[in-house]
Amino acid sequence: MFLLAMVVAGTAAMASLFVGDLWIDAATVWDALVHHDSASSAQVIVRDWRFPRAVADLLVGAALGMAGAIMQATTRNPLASPSIMGLSTGASFFGLLTTIAIPTAGRLELMLASIAGAAFGAALVYGVASAARGGMTPVRLALTGVAVSSILAAIGNGVTIYFNIGQDMLLWYARGSEGVQWPDVIFAASLIIAGLAGGAVLSSSINALGLGDHVATGLGLRTSTARFLSACVVLLLAGAAVALAGPVGFIGLLAPHVARGLVGLDYRAVIPNAAAIGAAVMVLADVGARLATTPYKAPVPVGVVTALLGVPFFLYLANSRSSRAQGGRV
Incomplete structure (x- = not known):
């Protein structure tokens, strides 16, 4: 299954080199990758814009898919994901504050701020949900994440308006991976690959945590x-992903569920497969956004496509969890 998901992701990534406002033929794409000619504008578009994208x-x-799988295992909450549990919004919020406080901030500063913001968002969500009467439940945790x-x-929007940086922040929030350059990709890749490797190494421990603390201790x-190291991996993955492509939602929710449906409940298999499926979903969503953009010449953010997929799925999961909980009380 892992290899199939990687093949789908790789095929979609290759297809994305052809798609855009300017449709480019296969021969030009091949030449751009193998025999690059900087005098050809089409080859420059492929090599310097579409390939890094x-x-x-x-x-x-991959980062969001693996982060979601780890979160769902360690919290034993099928609704957990970076976008729902406050990590993505926290990372974006701290990125905004860093941009205002340090106008000359580079990629390193934004990456570190995003990781710190992801930690802040997660801590706030867990703290508020735990303080609620009746304790923390999966649905309450998810709803608290949405509220936070x-x-x-909303605070970020107010700060953006006050400091009159709306255009810059709108581009960052909505662009997804559009416009990223090789230096951005290489810098983020070092953090994301480290996080992916860490998640793979911890998969056995995370699998034990998914069985419950008593079983894991036994x-x-x-x-x-194990929880601390898992949290570090999640923050690294989510923070780097947001810094690279902005807050892209619901991939971290969808990919682990699809992986569990295909390979079972063993997180030693779920975690790498969730990463591969997340990569495939992200590329396909970006290709879909470009195809929707082309006829109307109006940019469609990739987050819109992932939300169209993820929101109905989230509502279905939340409703099914609530229904089972009510049935259990009766």
């Missing part, structure tokens, strides 16, 4: 250490 899509999708994300987004796992 395709690689960024793969990295961001909305509040941070298996000899130091649960507090």
